[in-house]
Amino acid sequence: MLRIGAVIVLVGVAAAIVGPFLTHVDPAAQDLALRLAGPTSVHPFGLDELGRDILSRVLAGARISFLVGLTVVSVSSVIGTLLGTVAGYFGGVLDDVIGRVIDVLLAFPGLLLAIALVAVLGPSLGNVLFALTVIGWVGYARLVRGQVLRAREFEYVQAARALGAPTVRILWRHVVPTVIPTVVVQATLGMAAAIIGEAALSFLGFGVQPPTPSWGTMLNGGRAHLLDAPHLTVFPGLAIAVLVLGFNFLGDGLRDWSDPKRHRS
Amino acid sequence: MTRFLLRRLLLTIPVLLGVATLVFSLIHLVPGDPVQAMLGDSASPQDIADLRGRLGLDRPLLVQYGSFLKGAVRGDLGSSLRTNQTVTAAILERMPATFELALAAMAVAAAIAIPLGIIAAVRAGTGVDYAATTLALLGISMPNFWLGPLMAIVFSIMLGWLPVAGRGTPAHLVLPAITLGAPLAAVLARMTRASVIEELRELYVLAARARGLSFARAVLRHAFRNSLIPIVTVFGLQFGAVLTGAVITETIFAWPGVGRLLTQSIAFRDYPLLQGCILLIAVTYVAMNLLTDVAYGLLDPRIRYE
Numbered sequence: 001m002l003r004i005g006a007v008i009v010l011v012g013v014a015a016a017i018v019g020p021f022l023t024h025v026d027p028a029a030q031d032l033a034l035r036l037a038g039p040t041s042v043h044p045f046g047l048d049e050l051g052r053d054i055l056s057r058v059l060a061g062a063r064i065s066f067l068v069g070l071t072v073v074s075v076s077s078v079i080g081t082l083l084g085t086v087a088g089y090f091g092g093v094l095d096d097v098i099g100r101v102i103d104v105l106l107a108f109p110g111l112l113l114a115i116a117l118v119a120v121l122g123p124s125l126g127n128v129l130f131a132l133t134v135i136g137w138v139g140y141a142r143l144v145r146g147q148v149l150r151a152r153e154f155e156y157v158q159a160a161r162a163l164g165a166p167t168v169r170i171l172w173r174h175v176v177p178t179v180i181p182t183v184v185v186q187a188t189l190g191m192a193a194a195i196i197g198e199a200a201l202s203f204l205g206f207g208v209q210p211p212t213p214s215w216g217t218m219l220n221g222g223r224a225h226l227l228d229a230p231h232l233t234v235f236p237g238l239a240i241a242v243l244v245l246g247f248n249f250l251g252d253g254l255r256d257w258s259d260p261k262r263h264r265s
Numbered sequence: 266m267t268r269f270l271l272r273r274l275l276l277t278i279p280v281l282l283g284v285a286t287l288v289f290s291l292i293h294l295v296p297g298d299p300v301q302a303m304l305g306d307s308a309s310p311q312d313i314a315d316l317r318g319r320l321g322l323d324r325p326l327l328v329q330y331g332s333f334l335k336g337a338v339r340g341d342l343g344s345s346l347r348t349n350q351t352v353t354a355a356i357l358e359r360m361p362a363t364f365e366l367a368l369a370a371m372a373v374a375a376a377i378a379i380p381l382g383i384i385a386a387v388r389a390g391t392g393v394d395y396a397a398t399t400l401a402l403l404g405i406s407m408p409n410f411w412l413g414p415l416m417a418i419v420f421s422i423m424l425g426w427l428p429v430a431g432r433g434t435p436a437h438l439v440l441p442a443i444t445l446g447a448p449l450a451a452v453l454a455r456m457t458r459a460s461v462i463e464e465l466r467e468l469y470v471l472a473a474r475a476r477g478l479s480f481a482r483a484v485l486r487h488a489f490r491n492s493l494i495p496i497v498t499v500f501g502l503q504f505g506a507v508l509t510g511a512v513i514t515e516t517i518f519a520w521p522g523v524g525r526l527l528t529q530s531i532a533f534r535d536y537p538l539l540q541g542c543i544l545l546i547a548v549t550y551v552a553m554n555l556l557t558d559v560a561y562g563l564l565d566p567r568i569r570y571e
Contacts, residue, residue: 104283108543109505109550113287115512116543119531120295196408200513203410204528219410223517226429230418237411245406252402 002253008246016066019059027052027060027213036229046231049221054231057213058239064125064214065195065243072132072194073187079133080140081183085171087141088148098141105138111197118206128207132197136190143186147179154178181258188251192244199240215240269562277555281548282334288544289333292322292536303346303534316346320537337544343537345530352541356523360545362432363522366445366514367507369438371500373446374453379496381450382457387484389462397454404451409510413444413517430519437518445514449503456499460492467491494564501557505550 020027025043031051039046045054087098105113114131121127151157152175160170201207202216210217215236222232295302300317317323320343321332336342342352378401385397417440421429428437464470465488473483512524519525523542530538 100279100283103280104287107280107284107551108287108547110509112509112512112543112546115509115527115531116288116291116539117294119539120291120536122296192406199408200410203408204513204516206531216410219414223414226414226418227422230422233411233414233418237408237415240411241403241407244408245403248402248406 001249002257005246005249005251005253008242009250012062012243012246013066015059016062019062020056023053023056023059025053025056027056028211029053036225036232038229038231045235046229048218048232049225049229054218054235057218058215058235060213061215061218061236062239062243064208064212065198065240068125068129068132068198069191069194069247071129072136072197073190075129075133076136076190077140077183077187080137080142081144081176081179083137084141084144085148085176085179088145089152089167089171089175095145098145102138102142105135106142108135111135111200114197114201115204115206118201123206123209125208125212128198128201131201132194135197136194139190140183140186143182144179147182148175151175151178185251185255185258188247188254192247192251195240195244195247266562270559273555273558273562277551280551284547284551285334285337285544286330288540288547289330291540291543292320293326295536299536303536342541342544345538346535347533347538352538355526355538356541356545359521359523359526362520363508363511363515363524366438366441366511366520366522367504369442370445370449370507370510370514371504373442374449374503375500377446377450378453379457382454382496383461383484383489385454385458386461386465387480389458394458398458401451401454401458404447404454407447409444409448410513410517412447413440413514416440416444417517432520441514441518441520444517445507445510448510449507452503452506453496453499457492457496460495461488464488464492494561497564498557498561501553501560504553508546508550 029052031047033051034043034047035049035051037043037047037051043053043055045058048054048057083098087095108116114128114135117131117134118127121130154174157170157174160174198207198214199216199219202214203220204216205220208214208217210221218236219233219240222229222236225232292299298313300313300320300322301308304312304316314323321329324332340353344351345355348355381397381401385394385401388394417429420427420440427439428434429440431437461484465484467488470483470488473487474480478486508524511520511522512527514520515522515524516528523545527539527542527546529535530542
């Protein structure tokens with residue numbers, strides 16, 4: 001599972017980096033005479049409603065997906081780890097305040113809050129990144145808080161405290177390293193969630209705006225042509241499903257790999 | 266039990282207050298003047314002043330907040346800017362469609378996931394298990410805004426078996442329910458598998474087998490029954506995902522529910538209606554979580570004393 005996931009993700013990364021150079025077709029170039037044309041040897045994924053090459057747009061869209069995934073995951077994981085560590089280690093009022101904020105944000109299921117935020121802030125890539133980060137950090141914070149609650153009772157942490165080590169040093173050297181494996185697994189699954197989140201917002205028309213090639217925007221464009229040009233829907237969706245499957249395989253595999261109970265059984 | 270119930274209810278109050286506060290703040294997050302954004306650039310200063318007065322945005326922020334909370338408690342969330350219908354009435358009108366879709370999706374999910382999860386657990390580590398696990402992961406990875414149109418292409422356009430959009434007959438429900446239920450089925454199948462595997466390791470299953478019960482009976486009568494508590498919990502907690510998924514599914518299949526009302530309110534910059542839809546979905550989700558918690562407490566006495 002881990003290997004299959006790693007291979008899919010690596011192929012995705014390679015496609016995003018070198019893909020656009022291999023196709024030699026500008027993803028924005030229009031050929032209106034050939035609009036909605038099906039797959040051919042020249043255009044393996046066919047052409048869209050404006051006669052643009054779908055393969056080159058799918059490859060360019062991979063860059064947007066990775067950009068969104070990496071940005072949302074890195075910012076969310078840093079904020080979530082920081083706040084979760086503070087809440088779990090110090091407890092008291094800080095824990096109460098952070099805990100209540102987490103409770104309130106978790107009261108909005110899935111993408112709902114992101115949809116609401118993008119709806120009022122306006123559709124743009126920046127607002128998508130902001131909205132997905134607002135809902136993204138909560139999972140890390142909750143997870144890290146639970147782990148830190150346990151870690152602060154470890155004997156070596158108590159020993160460091162008894163020896164008078166500064167709190168920042170205890171957190172940085174002894175507590176945070178214990179939560180890193182869990183955060184890495186969560187971040188891998190978070191990449192999948194962020195990619196689907198961006199695509200969903202763009203599909204609804206609240207995310208990345210045309211002509212920027214995002215997979216969700218491409219699927220939105222394909223809705224009007226289900227009858228006459230299903231390839232507009234098939235290929236961008238396939239790209240999302242495969243990449244997300246890769247990250248889910250990788251996340252699941254990493255979780256199994258890092259779980260000592262599984263090794264024993 | 267009464268203490269447990271009271272404590273859970275009390276814990277819900279600050280969450281609901283936080284949810285209402287966040288929903289209230291939404292309109293104030295609109296860049297620039299929200300009234301100008303709603304009416305567009307061509308609106309006259311008189312129109313802008315009138316709407317500002319109608320929405321109460323000309324009052325001090327704290328007064329606006331107080332009146333929003335008071336209205337929310339009484340179910341008065343203002344009126345839609347587009348249709349003038351009260352937000353509560355508009356939502357109540359659409360709610361049966363959303364609940365119908367959500368229930369159908371959950372039924373589809375249970376019908377697929379529970380047998381799949383049990384088979385995967387019983388055959389753990391074999392090819393059947395890997396196939397079931399991969400299928401479940403595929404279900405989670407496949408976005409419903411792709412699955413929906415794909416099924417519409419195959420079953421409505423190519424085969425002509427099912428209607429592509431709208432609500433009315435049971436046939437209209439099939440594609441939206443599968444689209445919405447598939448990711449839930451995937452999560453549920455994984456949970457069922459893990460939960461049944463856990464129970465199969467227990468000694469009471471061995472004891473049941475030693476008493477001469479067939480393997481199938483030991484699994485279904487004993488292991489599966491005991492693994493139902495976490496499965497039911499996940500089912501309840503996934504209701505939120507179903508509500509959010511409904512926003513996308515209802516948009517794809519032109520299903521006249523609250524989700525579609527929400528996307529329409531965004532398209533028309535109908536902020537009071539948007540606030541109402543978001544508040545309703547979040548409050549339903551909180552209520553569902555509360556019910557799940559209470560049900561869990563009823564089923565498992567250990568939870569009540571934690």
